[in-house]
Amino acid sequence: MSTKRYRNESLSSGFNGEGAIAGASDGAFIRSYYGYENQAGALGSREPIEEQRRRLPAFGHRAQLLYAIETHPVVIVIGEPGSGKSTQLPQYLYEAGWAANGKAIGCTQPRRIAAAMLAQRVSQEMGVEIGTTVGYSVRFSDACSPETTRIKYLTDGTLIRECLADPLLSAYSVVMVDEAQDRTIATDMLLALLKKILCRRKGDLRVVISSASLDAERFKTYFDACYSADGPPGTGSVAILSISGRQFPVDSHYLTKPCENYLVASIEAVMKIHAREPAGDILVFLPGKDDIGQAVAETHEHARRENRLDTLMITSLSAGLSTDEQRRAFDPAPPGQRKVVYSTNVAETSVTIDGVVYVVDCGFVKQRVFDPASGLDHLVTRAISKSSAVQRAGRAGRTQPGKVYRLYTSEAFSSGLFARHDVPEICRLSLAPMAMTLKALGVDNLVRFDYFQSPPPELLSQALEHLASLGALEPQSTALTPGFGLYLAELPLDSMLGACLLNGVAKYKCAREAIAAVAMLAVGGDPFVMPNGQCSEAGADKRDFMVVEGDVLTLVNVLIAYQETPARVRSQWCDLHFLNSRMLDQADRISRQLGGLLAKMGYLRELCLSCGRDFTRLQRCLVSGLFANAARLEADGTSYRLVRGGSVMWVHPSSVLFQATPKPVFVVFVEAMQTTKLYMRSLTAIDPNWLTEAAPHYFSAE
């Protein structure tokens, strides 16, 4: 490993190392969620809150920001992490009277946890109860009151939903779109909707776009175009502001020659840091859970052989872990020990781990991509972007100067192998949900819509064809069909699952089972836990719920049994049957939310209908939404072939049909996964006649 001192320019530029103090920051704030607010965080500090607020970099820009927003309908704020932009800007606007007219200042976040935590933090800073002046609104949790809430944190998805009821967002005087560099589909949609709304509201709405990256010009160009048409010519519509962050310098170290195996290299790097570097925790970025598990085991083994096990605290972090399991990664190492956290991308933006001084970056990430030709999702491991590398490195400099060890050469990093930015979601995911929402908002022509970034035409046409095949679009006008299409757009579900649900309720009269099925599938994952040493007992319990019709019916059995268990003993019941109670609780909440939405759509009477033991009704209901994912057994008796498109597919080993012999001749699946083979997950055995019944047009050529 090269020890040449190399300071990454994009990291050191604009970073304010000198004079930086540990105090209130976005990071300290997120950390407080895990209960560590007393460690150098703002909340436990003796310093009065007002004093802490004044020390934030954002405070020095207060007047400048307020002037900019007074004189410009759109302000773009480039803020480094730790600048205080997310917590302070809305407060400055509130203090300056932007909410005095009874309207609210909205601040959107891509993630629920960030919205809730920011609201928590800001309500404390302002000394008010959460849900009064300061509130938040995310799925399943609404701490807002329309009468009193003036600063409102919400996810961008929630604000888009609010657009459906209030297309001009008339309840807001200012909308701040935070973390715009993430470029989620929801953020992209919101930018486009806000541009339209700005033109209609004639100057009484302000938009603040807050982004960590430096491509402010792109945001400016997009919103400037809005004003060249019907506003005064020339400049004056969009202002750009830059707020430096609170970040210590991070020295970058590259490999002198490429490594063959990033897993081996990362463990070596950890052991070297541990042997040679002064105190400070190590954060290692790996692409997936399996890598992390292996790394934990091998690091353990290395440390044991070197007789240094008592000097290392080895932890892992990924989104799938329970809160208790995650907590260990945030626990401080005991005295005399150094903590190592092997993490997926969650640690890149979503959470901040205190005390990290060294970052090891393998240079890879797992990303979902959608193939419009087959209509299938794939999970691929690919090289990270340069901005992602900078973000990962920055994690080493939150509390003191740090070091990043990059497991690739500096030549490779400068080459085209690492893209400048990540491919935004609108260019790599299925656009069916976006297309439905835009249609529901009255956007007729999705091809000529003024996107922040235009999606690839093949993704857009695939989405429209897909929605048409489900019966959500009128054949000629491509408007949403009055009942089905509009309802589908209102459901917080993937379009295929939404179609299963609506047909299950209205057509197949099995609302109870249909709701249970889509709720379980929406949560995702495997409800059956296999504890070490108790695999045979756990396997026996799994068999109690298993049915030959496949995974989805098995999931329905599990959730209905859970729901029939009295609430106070559900958790013990789950332990007894080796089930993941967190997952079932989440599925139960989703099923209740869906029930409420269906009742509002006028299906109150149908809601209690059940198909009982008549499973075929539920199977036909599933086919009505999943027919595009139909596969037929090949002559070999194990592999399948997609009915439309012809890809060869395999039953995923997690499926209850994996061991079944003989296998069903026809199946529908919920998702495809490409790893060593193209696997089908969440299967249901079907009768091929149901395919033509559900979608005669779709299978007419067969």
Added chain:
DNA sequence: GAGCACTGC
């Protein structure tokens, strides 16, 4: 006989 990155309404 393999293994789910991460969000969100």
